[in-house]
Amino acid sequence: xxxxxxxxxxxxxxxxxxxxxxxxxxxxxxxxxxxxxxxxxxxxxxxxxxxxxxxxxxxxxxxxxxxxxxxxxxxxxxxxxxxxxxxxxxxxxxxxxxxxxxxxxxxxxxxxxxxxxxxxxxxxxxxxxxxxxxxxxxxxxxxxxxxxxxxxxxxxxxxxxxxxxxxxxxxxxxxxxxxxxxxxxxxxxxxxxxxxxxxxxxxxxxxxxxxxxxxxxxxxxxxxxxxxxxxxxxxxxxxxxxxxxxxxxxxxxxxxxxxxxxxxxxxxxxxxxxxxxxxxxxxxxxxxxxxxxxxxxxxxxxxxxxxxxxxxxxxxxxxxxxxxxxxxxxxxxxxxxxxxxxxxxxxxxxxxxxxxxxxxxxxxxxxxxxxxxxxxxxxxxxxxxxxxxxxxxxxxxxxxxxxxxxxxxxxxxxxxxxxxxxxxxxxxxxxxxxxxxxxxxxxxxxxxxxxxxxxxxxxxxxxxxxxxxxxxxxxxxx
Numbered sequence: 001x002x003x004x005x006x007x008x009x010x011x012x013x014x015x016x017x018x019x020x021x022x023x024x025x026x027x028x029x030x031x032x033x034x035x036x037x038x039x040x041x042x043x044x045x046x047x048x049x050x051x052x053x054x055x056x057x058x059x060x061x062x063x064x065x066x067x068x069x070x071x072x073x074x075x076x077x078x079x080x081x082x083x084x085x086x087x088x089x090x091x092x093x094x095x096x097x098x099x100x101x102x103x104x105x106x107x108x109x110x111x112x113x114x115x116x117x118x119x120x121x122x123x124x125x126x127x128x129x130x131x132x133x134x135x136x137x138x139x140x141x142x143x144x145x146x147x148x149x150x151x152x153x154x155x156x157x158x159x160x161x162x163x164x165x166x167x168x169x170x171x172x173x174x175x176x177x178x179x180x181x182x183x184x185x186x187x188x189x190x191x192x193x194x195x196x197x198x199x200x201x202x203x204x205x206x207x208x209x210x211x212x213x214x215x216x217x218x219x220x221x222x223x224x225x226x227x228x229x230x231x232x233x234x235x236x237x238x239x240x241x242x243x244x245x246x247x248x249x250x251x252x253x254x255x256x257x258x259x260x261x262x263x264x265x266x267x268x269x270x271x272x273x274x275x276x277x278x279x280x281x282x283x284x285x286x287x288x289x290x291x292x293x294x295x296x297x298x299x300x301x302x303x304x305x306x307x308x309x310x311x312x313x314x315x316x317x318x319x320x321x322x323x324x325x326x327x328x329x330x331x332x333x334x335x336x337x338x339x340x341x342x343x344x345x346x347x348x349x350x351x352x353x354x355x356x357x358x359x360x361x362x363x364x365x366x367x368x369x370x371x372x373x374x375x376x377x378x379x380x381x382x383x384x385x386x387x388x389x390x391x392x393x394x395x396x397x398x399x400x401x402x403x404x405x406x407x408x409x410x411x412x413x414x415x416x417x418x419x420x421x422x423x424x425x426x427x428x429x430x431x432x433x434x435x436x437x438x439x440x441x442x443x444x445x446x447x448x449x450x451x452x453x454x455x456x457x458x459x460x461x462x463x464x465x466x467x468x469x470x471x472x473x474x475x476x477x478x
Contacts, residue, residue, distance in 0.1 A: 065114030086112025097133035134158035149207030196225035290405030355420030
């Protein structure tokens with residue numbers, strides 16, 4: 001089933017946005033604010049960088065992952081508790097880390113960059129993973145950040161040696177009468193023999209249990225993980241999969257990624273490296289990862305391609321936007337920010353776009369691909385697995401919306417890109433972050449920019465006390 005074409009004018013008149021300019025807004029402007037609103041701020045130590053933030057939805061307490069420190073803040077940003085995580089003597093070449101066995105590499109005082117911060121609501125603890133010692137994690141009590149456990153003696157405890165705050169993403173899958181699962185996705189920094197790029201781990205009730213972070217399933221031949229084959233690096237020496245966002249919905253876990261690929265430009269016989277944004281999907285209950293499918297995603301407006309994913313956020317459609325899009329109010333939407341082009345990962349162009357994806361349409365595209373592959377059509381089409389020419393195998397079976405794969409035709413790639421609905425473009429101050437939620441049946445999005453601003457002038461929406469004043473938006477896709 002093909003996605004419906006979006007040749008609409010004056011669409012999304014009820015999508016409310018904060019944090020962007022007005023080039024796509026209609027002429028009606030909100031009245032000026034009578035006075036500026038004050039904002040509460042929190043500043044850490046001078047040499048400290050903030051990496052991740054999570055909010056306890058039950059108490060409103062804020063947990064902030066920083067370099068060498070974890071903070072617990074009140075809802076008005078007052079420090080309640082701190083927990084020090086570094087620095088310490090380390091060397092990224094020490095594997096296993098020196099806290100397990102003696103390392104012959106020179107040790108230096110090394111900062112601990114927070115790479116993942118998750119709240120485990122079921123066990124009232126915080127999972128804080130850092131860059132020290134190949135990426136080990138601490139389990140901290142939410143109340144006072146007391147250390148409940150710090151597994152470090154097995155290779156499963158080392159998540160990633162990449163010293164970047166955005167290199168790891170985790171999604172917890174919770175059960176009422178079983179131990180929870182933790183899906184971990186991470187860049188591997190050229191060390192696929194040490195770290196799987198995606199895996200599912202056990203979250204035991206006991207924070208000091210021997211099985212904490214063990215793979216959900218592991219035998220001689222199969223495990224709950226995906227590893228990048230070492231021969232991939234012979235084609236793209238600096239290959240890695242960079243994880244931007246992750247979430248669960250229905251029976252699946254999803255990760256949004258950036259991946260380098262070698263492509264031939266039109267009219268050229270030589271290949272060049274570009275970056276492709278892809279959505280990765282796995283079944284929650286798939287212990288062998290036979291359900292792994294990835295599909296390229298992107299956005300286009302006025303002939304300009306926006307292909308470098310910057311940020312994403314999952315939200316519900318809300319009644320008003322759902323009516324406009326032809327979906328249900330409780331359907332999942334992905335609000336995404338892309339920058340222009342495909343060639344620059346670390347230095348993205350300032351031109352950027354906010355786009356919306358209907359998750360069901362992505363799942364429909366994946367189902368179509370699974371059905372065609374199990375009819376024996378096409379190849380597996382995964383660039384990083386170097387299996388683009390391996391043909392799909394036919395099998396007589398019914399593939400429905402919740403199909404979780406077999407030990408054939410996996411992992412699988414979708415070749416045709418799923419295009420999002422472009423809502424807004426910004427040419428100067430690149431959009432870098434987005435969150436969204438439903439407010440009084442309207443879908444409200446907040447967008448941050450690279451200059452650290454939520455733009456207030458020329459806004460299409462004015463938030464004043466409890467009033468939300470929408471301004472219609474306009475876009476045309478050729």
